[in-house]
Amino acid sequence: MLILAGAPIGRTGDATPRLREALGTADVIAAEDTRRLKRLAADLGVTVTGRIVSYYDANESRRAGELLEALVQGSTVVVITDAGMPGVSDPGYRLTRLAVEAGVPVTALPGPSAVTTALAVSGLASDRFCFEGFPPRKPGERARRLAALAAEERTMVFFEAPHRLHACLEAMAEAFGPDREAAVCRELTKTYEEVRRGALAELTEWAEGDVRGEITLVVAGRAPDDAPPDMAELVDEVARREASGVSRKHAIVDVAKSAGIPKRDLYDAVHGL
Numbered sequence: 001m002l003i004l005a006g007a008p009i010g011r012t013g014d015a016t017p018r019l020r021e022a023l024g025t026a027d028v029i030a031a032e033d034t035r036r037l038k039r040l041a042a043d044l045g046v047t048v049t050g051r052i053v054s055y056y057d058a059n060e061s062r063r064a065g066e067l068l069e070a071l072v073q074g075s076t077v078v079v080i081t082d083a084g085m086p087g088v089s090d091p092g093y094r095l096t097r098l099a100v101e102a103g104v105p106v107t108a109l110p111g112p113s114a115v116t117t118a119l120a121v122s123g124l125a126s127d128r129f130c131f132e133g134f135p136p137r138k139p140g141e142r143a144r145r146l147a148a149l150a151a152e153e154r155t156m157v158f159f160e161a162p163h164r165l166h167a168c169l170e171a172m173a174e175a176f177g178p179d180r181e182a183a184v185c186r187e188l189t190k191t192y193e194e195v196r197r198g199a200l201a202e203l204t205e206w207a208e209g210d211v212r213g214e215i216t217l218v219v220a221g222r223a224p225d226d227a228p229p230d231m232a233e234l235v236d237e238v239a240r241r242e243a244s245g246v247s248r249k250h251a252i253v254d255v256a257k258s259a260g261i262p263k264r265d266l267y268d269a270v271h272g273l
Contacts, residue, residue, distance in 0.1 A: 001076050002099045004092055006111020009083040009214075010189030012043045014112045020044050022109060027075035030055035030067055032082050032091055055079060055091050064095040071104045083214070084113055089133045089159055114188055114216045115157050121195050122155075122183035122218035129155040135168055142168065146175035147262050151222055158217040162186075165215055166207040172219060173200040177260025181220040187213040229259045231269045238270050 003022055008014040023029065023037075024046045031037035034054050041048050055063050071077050079086045079095060085108070086092030099106050119126050132149070135158055136142045149156060160168050165184070172182070178201035186194045192213065196203060200219070234255055241251035252270060256263035 001105045001107060002071055002096065003076065003078045004086045004096065004106070004108040005078050005080040006085045006109055006113070007040065007080050007083050008189070009112045009114050009117065010187065010193075012040065014189060015040070015044055016109065016111060018109045019111065020046050022078050023048055023080075025076070026050040026078040028053065028067065028070050028077045030063065030077060030079045030095070032056045032080070036082055037080060050076075050078075055095075057091060060091045060094055064098055067095055068098045068102060068104070071099055072102060084115075085111065088113070088115065088131070112189065114159070114185075114214070117188050118183070118185040118216035118218050119155065119157055121185060121188075123197055124155050124181060124183060124218055124220050126155065128153075128221075129157060131157045134159045134161075135171075137164065139167070139171070142171050143175065143262070143264065146171055147265065150175050150262065153221040153224055155221050156219045158219070160215045160217055162211045162213060162215055165211050166204065168217070169200060169204040169207050172217075173204050175262050176200060176219065176222075178204075178257065179260065180222075183218045184211075185216040185218065186211065188216060190214075229261060231266070234259055234261075234266055235269050238266070 003026070005019055005022055007019070023041055023044070027050045029037060029048065029050055029052050031052060032055060034052050037052065053063065055067070067077050079092050081090040081092065084090065087096060096106055115131050119129055130152065136145055179199045182198070182200050182203055184196040184203055184207070196206060237255050238248065238251045241255070242248050248270070252266050253263050256266040
């Protein structure tokens with residue numbers, strides 16, 4: 001059997017009794033970080049008797065075949081990442097897929113999740129939401145991905161690295177509008193847990209400082225009654241401002257900001273017409 005084990009996202013005390021049992025009885029434990037696994041087992045008072053192997057992004061494809069072979073031969077394999085559920089922006093999907101295709105039973109040990117924890121404390125609507133993982137690192141790709149989500153009505157949850165947080169929030173403010181409500185959840189369940197709530201413009205300004213730790217972003221979806229702006233009217237407004245002496249570039253920036261749309265979309269519309 002393949003067991004996907006949810007690991008604590010901060011406090012060891014959040015570990016479940018079933019996780020303790022699985023770590024102590026598994027034949028093989030595939031860990032994203034073997035040192036962290038050993039430290040977790042020690043903190044939980046668990047003696048690991050099975051074989052421990054590394055299972056992380058760089059070796060996931062190669063290691064998945066080896067682990068599948070162990071599963072087919074009758075071994076119980078536990079997959080555990082540094083925090084949260086394997087397969088959710090972490091290694092685990094490839095092996096799960098192979099196990100399913102090979103007819104190997106797959107189960108999960110539910111545990112803490114940064115996605116649902118952040119959603120719960122954000123204060124934003126949680127009846128419908130979507131998880132978008134890590135936004136692209138490159139500015140152009142990130143802008144295109146966020147622009148594609150501008151009309152999303154569900155609450156959106158993202159992961160982000162602290163050193164890219166400011167740039168990401170800035171891109172979100174441009175794609176979703178500066179007044180879109182959001183929450184930056186930092187170090188969830190840990191000693192220095194912090195949740196910052198506010199408009200994207202406010203959060204962008206705050207994130208210019210030194211922000212550290214694990215980051216989960218929650219962003220409100222577009223309100224259903226927020227009809228998309230009439231692009232033809234916005235193009236006309238740009239033309240009126242140009243006629244009054246404002247440069248086209250500045251007119252596009254100002255009108256797009258007022259309308260809460262990406263300036264790139266308005267730029268394309270202006271030059272397309």
